[in-house]
Amino acid sequence: MAPRHDSLGAGGARAASALQQMGRNAIGSVAAPSNAHRVALRTSAHPHHGALERSLSTTTVQTRILFVTAGVSRSREGLVRTSILARALEAELHVLSVVPSAHRMDSIVRNTHFVYDGVSLQRYLEACRQLQAWCQDLVPPECWQVRMGNFFEEVEIHTQTLHIDLVVLAPGNPHAGERVTSLARTTGLPVLFSRATIAANRTVVAATDLLGPHYPVLDRAADFGLRLGARVVALHNVAPRTRLESNPAQYRTGVRREQLTRATSQLSIAVTSVVAREADPVEAILRQAVGEDAGVILVGTRRHSWMHRLITDSVSARVVDEAQRSVLVIPFGD
Numbered sequence: 001m002a003p004r005h006d007s008l009g010a011g012g013a014r015a016a017s018a019l020q021q022m023g024r025n026a027i028g029s030v031a032a033p034s035n036a037h038r039v040a041l042r043t044s045a046h047p048h049h050g051a052l053e054r055s056l057s058t059t060t061v062q063t064r065i066l067f068v069t070a071g072v073s074r075s076r077e078g079l080v081r082t083s084i085l086a087r088a089l090e091a092e093l094h095v096l097s098v099v100p101s102a103h104r105m106d107s108i109v110r111n112t113h114f115v116y117d118g119v120s121l122q123r124y125l126e127a128c129r130q131l132q133a134w135c136q137d138l139v140p141p142e143c144w145q146v147r148m149g150n151f152f153e154e155v156e157i158h159t160q161t162l163h164i165d166l167v168v169l170a171p172g173n174p175h176a177g178e179r180v181t182s183l184a185r186t187t188g189l190p191v192l193f194s195r196a197t198i199a200a201n202r203t204v205v206a207a208t209d210l211l212g213p214h215y216p217v218l219d220r221a222a223d224f225g226l227r228l229g230a231r232v233v234a235l236h237n238v239a240p241r242t243r244l245e246s247n248p249a250q251y252r253t254g255v256r257r258e259q260l261t262r263a264t265s266q267l268s269i270a271v272t273s274v275v276a277r278e279a280d281p282v283e284a285i286l287r288q289a290v291g292e293d294a295g296v297i298l299v300g301t302r303r304h305s306w307m308h309r310l311i312t313d314s315v316s317a318r319v320v321d322e323a324q325r326s327v328l329v330i331p332f333g334d
Contacts, residue, residue: 063091066164068155069131070098070172076134078170081197083138085168088198089227094162095135095144098154099127124148152186159187168192177317181301184331190220192296192328193320202295203231207285207319208263209300210236210256215263216332217300222267224296224328232269233292236260237276237284253277282318289325296326 067082069075079095086093101120127146135144147154159167167189169180176193184191206221218234225232238253257275264271278284289297299316320327 063089063165064162065089065091065093065166065168066155066159066162067093067095067168067170068098069095069170070100070151074172075170078168078194079134079138081170081194082168084197085192085194091166093139093143094158094164095131095139096155096158097127097131097144097146098151099123099146099148100151101148120148152183155183156187159189164189166190166192168194170194175321177314177320180320180327180329181314181317184301184329188331190328190330192326195324195326196295198228198295198326202228203233203292204228204296204298205233205235205285205289205292205294206298207235207237207281207300207315208260210259210263212332214332217298217330218263218267218271220328220330221298222269222271224298225271226269230295232267232271233274233288233294234260234264234271235274235276235285235288237278237281239281240277240279281315282322285315285319286323289323294325296328297323298328298330300330300332302332 065082065086067079069078083093085091099120100123124146131144131146135141145158147158155167158164164187167183167187169176169183169191171193180191180193204221204224206217208215208217221232221234224230236256236259238256253275257273260273260275264273274288276284276288278287285297285299288294297319299319301314301316316327316329320329
């Protein structure tokens, strides 16, 4: 895939094309694989994927993981951790670096587009050199690529073209929760915010609200536990009773415990069920993760209106921001 140059002027576009021609060996070119004969589980809120979609066939194809970076300094560490995870899952690893184009200000200062074209090209060249150094001995040249443009748009295009199954982001700023959950909803794919290596035999904590007919977070947790040889803990939190509720908390806890037990009994591996009673569900999730010394926390995210997002805190985004361990965000239907 060739880098986009929509934000460059005519001269910048010609220079970028020349750069691409000269640097083909340094820029990974990725061919789109066939969409046939795939085995994948996608839990999604994306309109093209549906709430829960299973695609099965007679021939197994490797899981594909996409590690995405915007050039932050800690991305190299994240790439090393992701390569370890890819080997553990026997997955194919691809790397994408997205370079934001320089903001053009022609409307304020006329005839300065060539300056911003030059800045964009400089950023692009630096990203190529940086990514080549990072990927050495970890990722083959044909599996990494540098793109220029909008971060979310480029990641979505790349995941669709390569039929990616899992997106991985490395910590780049202290408040990444909204970005991670938005990316999961945009791509319709699970997004892993990688803070530490997910080693085998580490506990997986999966938080579920038990809403809806399907439990995609539990399904993904069972898959992780099976492939990594990890113990899985399914967690549901029952908030203390408010004055407007007629049912006592003990009754609701018992009902939810039975529902959680039924949900976990349908999974492919044995799962420990835990029902917590905390006023703050995030506190319940983090407390359980610390108590279990979990290697990764799994949470879900739904598509909501902007008004709902304005007045309601996102549990999944807060878990990403506040947890001191890796978090996997699973998108699913309303």
